[in-house]
Amino acid sequence: MSEAAAPDPRVWNSGGEPAPADTAEPVALTALQLLRHLDSGPRGLTDTEAERRLARHGQNVLPAARPVSLYRRVLHSLRDPFTAVLLCLGLVSVVVAAWGTGSVILSLVAVSCLLRSSGEHRADRAMAALRESVVSTATVLRRPDHDGPVTGPREIPAAELVPGDIVRLGPGDLVPADVRLLRASGLRVHEAALTGESAPVAKYPLDAPDGTDIGPFARPHVCSMGSSVAYGSATGVVVATGARTCLAAAHRTTRRRRDSAFDQAVHGISWTLIRFMLITPPLVLMAGATLHGRGLETLPFAVAVAVGLTPEMLPVVVTTVLARGAARLARTHKVIVKRLPALHDLGAVDVLCLDKTGTLTQDRPVVARAVDAEGRDDPAVLRWAGVNAWWTLQLAELPTPDALDEAILDATGEEEPLGWDGVAALPYDPVRRLATAVVRGPGRLGTHTLVAKGAVENVLERCALDDAERERLLAMAAREADTGARLLAVALAERPARRRAYTPADERGLAFLGFVVLRDALAPTAAEALGSLAEHGVAVRILTGDHPGTAAHTCRELGLAPGRVLTATDIDRLDDDALAEAARSTTVFARCAPEHKARVVGALRAGGHVTGFLGDGANDVPALLAADVGICPKGAVDVVRETADVVLAEKDLAAVDHAITAGRFSSAGIATYLRITLSSNLGNVIAMLAAALLLPFLPMLPAQVLVQNLCFDAAQLAFAFDRPASGALRRPARLRPRGFLRSLTGFGLLNATADVATFAVLLLTTRSATDAQDVFHAGWFTENLLTQALVMIVLSGIRSAGAGRASSPVRCAAGALAAIGVLLPLSPLGPMLAMAPLPPLFYLLLAAVLAVYTVALRAEKLRFDRRHA
Numbered sequence: 001m002s003e004a005a006a007p008d009p010r011v012w013n014s015g016g017e018p019a020p021a022d023t024a025e026p027v028a029l030t031a032l033q034l035l036r037h038l039d040s041g042p043r044g045l046t047d048t049e050a051e052r053r054l055a056r057h058g059q060n061v062l063p064a065a066r067p068v069s070l071y072r073r074v075l076h077s078l079r080d081p082f083t084a085v086l087l088c089l090g091l092v093s094v095v096v097a098a099w100g101t102g103s104v105i106l107s108l109v110a111v112s113c114l115l116r117s118s119g120e121h122r123a124d125r126a127m128a129a130l131r132e133s134v135v136s137t138a139t140v141l142r143r144p145d146h147d148g149p150v151t152g153p154r155e156i157p158a159a160e161l162v163p164g165d166i167v168r169l170g171p172g173d174l175v176p177a178d179v180r181l182l183r184a185s186g187l188r189v190h191e192a193a194l195t196g197e198s199a200p201v202a203k204y205p206l207d208a209p210d211g212t213d214i215g216p217f218a219r220p221h222v223c224s225m226g227s228s229v230a231y232g233s234a235t236g237v238v239v240a241t242g243a244r245t246c247l248a249a250a251h252r253t254t255r256r257r258r259d260s261a262f263d264q265a266v267h268g269i270s271w272t273l274i275r276f277m278l279i280t281p282p283l284v285l286m287a288g289a290t291l292h293g294r295g296l297e298t299l300p301f302a303v304a305v306a307v308g309l310t311p312e313m314l315p316v317v318v319t320t321v322l323a324r325g326a327a328r329l330a331r332t333h334k335v336i337v338k339r340l341p342a343l344h345d346l347g348a349v350d351v352l353c354l355d356k357t358g359t360l361t362q363d364r365p366v367v368a369r370a371v372d373a374e375g376r377d378d379p380a381v382l383r384w385a386g387v388n389a390w391w392t393l394q395l396a397e398l399p400t401p402d403a404l405d406e407a408i409l410d411a412t413g414e415e416e417p418l419g420w421d422g423v424a425a426l427p428y429d430p431v432r433r434l435a436t437a438v439v440r441g442p443g444r445l446g447t448h449t450l451v452a453k454g455a456v457e458n459v460l461e462r463c464a465l466d467d468a469e470r471e472r473l474l475a476m477a478a479r480e481a482d483t484g485a486r487l488l489a490v491a492l493a494e495r496p497a498r499r500r501a502y503t504p505a506d507e508r509g510l511a512f513l514g515f516v517v518l519r520d521a522l523a524p525t526a527a528e529a530l531g532s533l534a535e536h537g538v539a540v541r542i543l544t545g546d547h548p549g550t551a552a553h554t555c556r557e558l559g560l561a562p563g564r565v566l567t568a569t570d571i572d573r574l575d576d577d578a579l580a581e582a583a584r585s586t587t588v589f590a591r592c593a594p595e596h597k598a599r600v601v602g603a604l605r606a607g608g609h610v611t612g613f614l615g616d617g618a619n620d621v622p623a624l625l626a627a628d629v630g631i632c633p634k635g636a637v638d639v640v641r642e643t644a645d646v647v648l649a650e651k652d653l654a655a656v657d658h659a660i661t662a663g664r665f666s667s668a669g670i671a672t673y674l675r676i677t678l679s680s681n682l683g684n685v686i687a688m689l690a691a692a693l694l695l696p697f698l699p700m701l702p703a704q705v706l707v708q709n710l711c712f713d714a715a716q717l718a719f720a721f722d723r724p725a726s727g728a729l730r731r732p733a734r735l736r737p738r739g740f741l742r743s744l745t746g747f748g749l750l751n752a753t754a755d756v757a758t759f760a761v762l763l764l765t766t767r768s769a770t771d772a773q774d775v776f777h778a779g780w781f782t783e784n785l786l787t788q789a790l791v792m793i794v795l796s797g798i799r800s801a802g803a804g805r806a807s808s809p810v811r812c813a814a815g816a817l818a819a820i821g822v823l824l825p826l827s828p829l830g831p832m833l834a835m836a837p838l839p840p841l842f843y844l845l846l847a848a849v850l851a852v853y854t855v856a857l858r859a860e861k862l863r864f865d866r867r868h869a
């Protein structure tokens with residue numbers, strides 16, 4: 001194809017720019033005209049042509065999905081609330097000509113921005129590399145050059161699609177670009193990410209659409225990038241890719257999530273501190289003016305005290321701890337965390353929702369027998385189930401057999417049900433829990449036979465039966481299910497042949513035929529993993545589409561008491577509050593459609609639980625989005641992998657248990673860092689304010705406060721490389737801002753008391769010195785750094801609830817901090833920072849203060865551990 005004849009890039013630009021006036025609106029083209037317009041055909045593009053189009057149109061990725069440059073990242077990090085406040089304080093210092101304070105604060109901002117952005121950049125690159133291993137693919141028809149034979153559909157990375165490509169869509173596929181439908185079979189797509197509509201929407205081909213502008217996402221014959229196939233299948237032609245899709249034009253992303261538990265915690269802590277930081281300078285100024293008649297000259301000190309409260313390294317430590325935890329998890333257990341904060345949320349999970357099939361069982365069902373309405377073996381029931389499975393798959397645009405269909409086809413042992421021709425199919429749909437094939441028998445041209453198979457309740461309610469007989473059959477099925485069997489009901493109906501399309505409304509008045517009974521063995525690691533999750537304080541909820549009896553039996557076999565099982569009908573009867581209450585004590589929820597799973601997850605979250613959800617089917621997407629952490633196996637359908645936060649190599653509960661433990665280690669690392677930093681900072685600020693009120697001179701000069709801050713910040717980086725304490729954490733680790741900040745008060749007050757005691761020692765030992773102020777400053781500097789080193793050593797074992805010692809990076813950093821604290825005032829730098837050497841008696845008395853402080857700190861730590869055990 002010549003460049004001139006290349007498809008008009010605006011061909012589907014319906015999200016924004018109007019179509020050019022001199023061309024027909026492509027929306028209104030017939031399918032054939034559109035194929036011609038795109039210079040494509042039903043057999044797809046040639047490989048060479050596809051390559052040329054890829055070079056011309058670029059990769060099929062949304063602009064937002066492109067990597068962020070380091071430069072943009074630095075700019076972005078200035079938007080962090082701490083950095084913004086520091087920046088303001090630095091600028092205020094410059095405005096009042098406090099050059100020293102201003103330049104130290106601004107360099108602090110620069111260093112923390114650089115460290116944070118380079119850390120995030122590295123973490124993102126590592127995450128991108130991990131994500132590549134779970135890249136989305138598309139099923140495309142391409143033909144070799146020079147009219148060679150068609151090679152059949154093949155999988156290519158979705159990013160390589162070009163306009164004119166012919167794609168096939170099946171259940172669970174992400175719609176990889178904007179696609180005009182050419183053929184479809186029972187297709188319904190989820191468009192929640194585009195339109196907010198949670199129910200799946202029917203899509204079907206229109207040969208000659210009327211071109212009325214009904215909005216980019218409302219056209220029934222077009223599937224937009226960002227939607228996903230709920231069920232059914234289709235073949236279509238790609239009309240727009242990447243930045244030219246309606247999704248890109250509408251400036252939306254495919255997923256919008258609420259703040260996770262982690263984001264909420266960090267925001268909560270940050271904003272409380274920022275409020276303190278903002279009220280500190282006016283307080284110091286007012287106190288200085290009232291008590292000592294000081295004016296604006298106190299401002300640099302006031303600013304330095306506010307800076308002293310900031311955990312500047314928070315973003316750096318958080319990013320590094322989470323990125324290292326995620327990398328370790330990928331290396332050791334092949335678990336990929338796609339969103340870093342999800343690692344913390346994993347550690348906080350206290351309820352894990354699972355589906356049954358494939359998680360507790362192997363999802364390798366085998367047919368045990370087929371029985372008629374009286375419970376007698378009847379091979380005809382299996383044969384009809386085979387006809388249904390064969391033709392629903394054959395008539396799908398993209399056949400995606402599930403394990404039940406495969407088991408039935410294996411059991412019938414026939415390549416093709418002889419003599420039966422497929423007429424139409426209503427593919428399996430998890431809401432109707434039914435699949436129907438319409439077939440024509442040998443020599444029966446005037447008759448169509450509807451063969452329905454599906455969940456017992458759903459098939460029986462479509463059968464022409466009196467209530468007593470229906471009840472009898474339901475009870476018979478329940479007895480089988482109570483033995484752990486999975487059941488499919490099969491029913492038939494004969495109808496006069498017709499050309500009109502079949503719809504679910506035709507699945508009425510069926511004649512019940514019998515049940516196919518299947519068995520699915522337990523997953524080998526499930527029982528052990530359930531035990532381990534229970535030991536780690538994680539409650540499990542089973543949300544399954546299967547029969548309540550089958551689900552309860554499976555749980556019992558795995559040692560999980562099922563209690564009273566709630567079904568979808570029960571869930572529908574409960575309002576949100578009642579469901580939240582019921583979800584606290586119910587373990588098994590059966591016959592769940594996708595929205596029931598999402599409602600139960602939502603109810604658990606509303607009840608204050610941090611909830612994880614493990615699923616792999618397209619019907620699990622709403623629940624994955626509703627959960628704090630969505631988990632799926634690598635083999636899950638595209639839309640699930642795209643939606644989930646955590647991807648496992650296999651659907652293995654043991655891997656989830658490992659991931660939860662890894663999340664707890666990371667959260668514990670961050671909490672330890674915050675606890676140590678904030679309690680020291682809080683203690684220092686309280687003591688500094690007290691001293692500023694009582695002393696006739698400033699207790700520390702602004703430059704001294706800032707140098708001390710810099711040293712402490714640098715030492716804090718060691719927490720990013722802290723090794724997790726040995727022994728898994730036994731409880732969910734969630735950062736709760738209020739409780740967390742409250743828990744600091746004890747440590748903060750102890751620190752302030754040690755400071756004030758030193759203050760007394762200093763007054764005692766330096767009263768007669770000629771350079772009393774410089775000696776005082778040096779003494780306090782030394783004591784501050786020594787107490788901070790002590791806090792690092794004593795409190796870093798806190799994460800393991802009593803056990804464990806500070807890891808070596810933390811011990812080295814604490815040692816360096818202590819050395820600087822003692823040596824700096826004695827070094828040539830001392831006089832430059834207005835510090836003078838201290839008398840030996842001071843060191844002696846300081847040692848006594850520190851000894852008492854250590855004992856008190858250990859006692860408070862024990863009390864803390866006991867309270868949190």
Ligand SMILES: Nc1ncnc2c1ncn2[C@@H]1O[C@H](COP(=O)(O)OP(=O)(O)OP(=O)(O)O)[C@@H](O)[C@H]1O
Nearest residue numbers: 355356357404428430433435453454455544545546
């Ligand atoms: N291909 C199919 N054809 C007909 N009926 C089916 C088919 N697949 C599943 N069903 C019926 O629908 C029910 C629900 O299936 P669904 O896939 O929602 O859940 P599940 O696989 O049973 O359990 P889980 O939710 O634990 O994975 C099944 O128990 C079965 O009765």
